[in-house]
Amino acid sequence: MFKYPYTDSRSVLNLVIKEVLPFSIIDKTRPYPAIVIVNGGSQRFDIIKGPFTVDDGYIVSPFPGDFVYATVPYKVAKKIFKILNKAPASGDDAPPPSAIDDSTTLTPGFVTKDDYGYGGDDWAHSPIPAFPTPAFVSSPLPAGLGDNDLIDVVWLAFFNKGILSILKNLDPANNYTSQPYRVGVNTITMWPIYVKANWSKC
Numbered sequence: 001m002f003k004y005p006y007t008d009s010r011s012v013l014n015l016v017i018k019e020v021l022p023f024s025i026i027d028k029t030r031p032y033p034a035i036v037i038v039n040g041g042s043q044r045f046d047i048i049k050g051p052f053t054v055d056d057g058y059i060v061s062p063f064p065g066d067f068v069y070a071t072v073p074y075k076v077a078k079k080i081f082k083i084l085n086k087a088p089a090s091g092d093d094a095p096p097p098s099a100i101d102d103s104t105t106l107t108p109g110f111v112t113k114d115d116y117g118y119g120g121d122d123w124a125h126s127p128i129p130a131f132p133t134p135a136f137v138s139s140p141l142p143a144g145l146g147d148n149d150l151i152d153v154v155w156l157a158f159f160n161k162g163i164l165s166i167l168k169n170l171d172p173a174n175n176y177t178s179q180p181y182r183v184g185v186n187t188i189t190m191w192p193i194y195v196k197a198n199w200s201k202c
Contacts, residue, residue, distance in 0.1 A: 003046070005131045012046055012060065013137055021139040023198070024190035025067060025154060027182055032071055033142035034152035037081060039159065040133040042187050052199065057191040065156040065187040068178035070164075075147035076171050083166050084136040154181050 006013040021036040045059045109125030145151065155163050160178055167176040185193065 003129055003131070006040070006133050006137065012043055013040065013133060015047075016043055017137050017139060019198070020190055020194045024193040025182060025185060026139065027152075030152055032150045032152045033145070034069070034154050035077060035081075035138055035141055036067070037084070037136055037138040037153070037155040037163075038065070038187065039156065040135055040137050042156070052191075052195045054192075057188060057195075061187050061191055063158075063187060065158050066183075067154050067181040067186065068157045068160055069152045069154040069181040070167065070176045070178050071150050071152050072167065072171065072174075072176065073147065074145040074149045074151050076167065077151045077153050078141055079170055080153060080163065080166055081136065081138050083170075084162070085134050152181075156187070 004011045006017075008014060016038070021038070025036045026034045042063060042065060043061055047056065047060055106124055106126040108128045110128065142151065153163070155178075157178075164176060164178060167174075
């Protein structure tokens with residue numbers, strides 16, 4: 001999950017941002033384009049090559065987060081994500097993984113310590129590279145919109161109060177409320193929806 005920067009094509013978060021959220025969550029029948037925001041911690045594990053099973057869906061995305069939305073002007077929507085991530089952990093800015101010394105025979109892995117101090121499983125390993133992830137990630141902002149064009153901002157109900165507070169500060173003239181979005185589609189069901197439509201032999 002943390003082996004690559006989240007902007008890397010091998011990162012599961014990159015797949016979520018660029019493909020899963022736009023395909024599985026955005027409601028194409030709505031009159032407005034949309035941006036979808038989820039917390040980075042909603043996705044918990046890498047996807048391993050091979051058949052994608054029901055278990056895999058729960059391993060990667062174990063929390064059933066429902067989505068809500070509000071329709072706002074583009075000039076407001078484009079500021080929300082930056083406020084959520086005031087100091088985003090960018091994969092491009094993250095320090096590179098520690099280089100593994102070619103002279104050692106250590107393999108990458110976690111180092112454990114037994115409670116009683118015996119050898120046991122206390123096997124030496126080289127560090128596993130780990131990159132930080134931002135607190136929040138989002139699908140791409142739709143292109144070609146003017147500041148006053150309307151857009152659906154979609155987010156997890158888990159942080160509903162935070163988004164509504166941001167909207168109130170950005171646009172105090174309007175009293176925004178959230179409404180359910182794509183009822184029945186959540187952070188667990190979005191994976192089977194995407195996989196069945198886009199991956200063969202699944």
